Ligand code: SF4
């Protein structure tokens with residue numbers, strides 16, 4: 001599988017020496033492992049703050065490639081899709097997937113060996129069983145009131 005993210009020309013293991021806020025745009029983008037889990041709808045309990053993951057994916061999510069089908073122009077269709085940056089990650093870390101590279105590094109942890117930056121291939125995230133490729137249903141097909149019937153455990 002061709003990696004849709006350009007991870008070429010980056011310093012080896014730059015994430016171990018650079019702080020998130022000091023990373024270049026290319027380094028920041030390269031941190032995404034392509035797991036797709038941030039494109040799943042979550043249900044948040046207003047009282048406890050607990051976040052439940054569902055297998056109901058954003059309408060722009062392509063279940064076969066495990067990617068956004070219109071990443072560059074997505075905000076024209078899904079204006080609420082967040083833009084994760086070093087400045088906004090503190091607001092979002094609590095709901096990001098446990099294995100998300102941005103969350104791991106923000107929490108001072110290391111990346112897993114299956115991360116494409118370490119394995120050299122985007123396929124490793126799927127082989128490791130931590131992505132949601134082939135495991136979603138589109139929000140276009142499921143009424144929001146029924147999302148709670150599709151709660152899943154995060155694949156980790
Ligand atoms: S959860 Fe994190 S690593 Fe996975 S696709 Fe989303 S931004 Fe990328």
Ligand code: SF4
Pocket residue numbers: 038039040058059060061062067068069070071074078081082
């Ligand atoms: S718009 Fe694209 S990147 Fe944003 S949640 Fe939907 S599928 Fe994911």
